[in-house]
Amino acid sequence: MYLDPRQAIGVFDSGVGGLTVAHAIKQILPDERLIYFGDTAHLPYGDKSKDSIIRYSKEIGRFFVEKKCKIILIACNSASAVAYEEMSREFEGQAMVLNVIDPVVSYLRNNYEEGKVGIIGTKATINSETYETRIQKECTGLVPVSLATPLFVPMIEEGFIFDNISNAIIRAYLSNPSLTNIDALILACTHYPIIKNQISKFFSFNVEILDSAKIVAEELKIILKEKHLLNPEPKGKNEFYVSDFTDHFEKIAKMFFEEKINLKKVNLWK
Numbered sequence: 001m002y003l004d005p006r007q008a009i010g011v012f013d014s015g016v017g018g019l020t021v022a023h024a025i026k027q028i029l030p031d032e033r034l035i036y037f038g039d040t041a042h043l044p045y046g047d048k049s050k051d052s053i054i055r056y057s058k059e060i061g062r063f064f065v066e067k068k069c070k071i072i073l074i075a076c077n078s079a080s081a082v083a084y085e086e087m088s089r090e091f092e093g094q095a096m097v098l099n100v101i102d103p104v105v106s107y108l109r110n111n112y113e114e115g116k117v118g119i120i121g122t123k124a125t126i127n128s129e130t131y132e133t134r135i136q137k138e139c140t141g142l143v144p145v146s147l148a149t150p151l152f153v154p155m156i157e158e159g160f161i162f163d164n165i166s167n168a169i170i171r172a173y174l175s176n177p178s179l180t181n182i183d184a185l186i187l188a189c190t191h192y193p194i195i196k197n198q199i200s201k202f203f204s205f206n207v208e209i210l211d212s213a214k215i216v217a218e219e220l221k222i223i224l225k226e227k228h229l230l231n232p233e234p235k236g237k238n239e240f241y242v243s244d245f246t247d248h249f250e251k252i253a254k255m256f257f258e259e260k261i262n263l264k265k266v267n268l269w270k
């Protein structure tokens, strides 16, 4: 497959979560041009069936192919867990499809020989058992324990981030006995880095909180270099699309990108 390094990178999530990954890419690969799609009409993905998540993801993939993206980055753990294989097959020869789970598992393999690792994510991600299975197979000294924390996504999308409501919900989930004595915690949902500080604080800053955003952006840099796909020209304008306007999307996008965001609504499901 021939891909032009000047092509954009398509990044998608159900909402603002993938912006944490897009933001990390912007820091690490400032010359790359991003096209972001937040599927706010179908949010949250974490409560949807596997079939629905695959259907939404493929439609967004087609949108990125029409926009001639070199990479389709599934910046959503729920879609990475249940739709990555289908997406790779569907877009073979048209764009390179990447997920957010592979880089985190590689990071654990390279940095942890033993210990207990917590995984928190949406119901779709946790019920798929993708992380647990991969860790048991590829990081044999590690004991994974997982917990679905489904209220976090609507809480963040509604803008409850640094207040009593978010603190109470964070405390209620993280005091689950299964998470006692963990050595590291995987934020297996791209929305969660937005509340990373409060999560770290809950564990008295004694547990490494694995923020997939930075790990994924660093891995993307390695892949682009290896495949000679680093953009040689200063980047053009990033583009932002949503499937439905929500109050907080633009606000959070501006917070991350510190640039004027021209948010466009597109309906891919006519």
Ligand code: DGL
Binding pocket: 013, 014, 015, 017, 018, 043, 044, 045, 046, 047, 075, 076, 077, 078, 079, 121, 122, 125, 153, 188, 189, 190, 191
């Ligand atoms: N940010 C997404 C994830 O990483 C999706 C969350 C959701 O829509 O439920 O799983």
